[in-house]
Amino acid sequence: EPEVTQTPSHQVTQMGQEVILRCVPISNHLYFYWYRQILGQKVEFLVSFYNNEISEKSEIFDDQFSVERPDGSNFTLKIRSTKLEDSAMYFCASTRGSGFSNQPQQFGDGTRLSIL
C-alpha cells in the first residue's frame, strides 16, 4: 500500500539554526499538509498546500516557516531560525482531495525535531 515517507526520523538542531524536514507524499495525491504535535499534546494544523501554493495556514505558521514542492515528489517544511518551542513531532500528510472525502488524510511516520 502506498505510504507517505518522511526524513529524517529525528533531527537535533541548535536554537537559531535552520532545519528542513522532508516528505514524499503518495504519488496520486494532490493536497499536502504539515501538522505538528508537541509531546503529550494534540495534533495541530500548520499548513496546507495545493496546486503549488499554500491554500491555508495556521497562526503557528509564521514568517519563520515556509513550504516548498521543489520537484514532482518532495514536499518540504523549512524553519528558518528555530526556537526551543519548535521542538515537536512534525507530521506530513496527503490526500487526493475533497472529491475523495471517503479517503482520510494519510500520515507519515513523523520527524521528531529537538531544539537544543
Add this chain to the structure above:
Amino acid sequence: ELKVEQNPLFLSMQEGKNYTIYCNYSTTSDRLYWYRQDPGKSLESLFVLLSNGAVKQEGRLMASLDTKARLSTLHITAAVHDLSATYFCAVVPFGNEKLTFGTGTRLTIIP
C-alpha cells in the same frame, strides 16, 4: 474557530469491559475521522464518517456520527490489551480540507 473536544482525556479500563469515547465539535462539518496513535508513532486512520447517522464498525470498535448534535462516539466492546493507544477524532469544516483534531483520549486496557 472550530473547537473539538473529547472526553474522557484518560481512560483506564479492564479487559472485557465496554466503554465509549465522546467527541464534540463546535461548528457544522461534513466529515469526521477517527485516528489511532501508539506512543511515538504516526496516526493510523480508523474510521471515516461522512453523514448524519453514519455508523462504522471494525472489530471491537464502532464509531457513529450525529451531525445535528455535533457529536461522534467511539465505542469499545469487550476491550483487549492491544487496543491500548491514544484515540483522536478530527473534524473537517465545510469548504475546507484541514483536519482539526480533538484533545485525544489515552486509553489503557488493564489485563
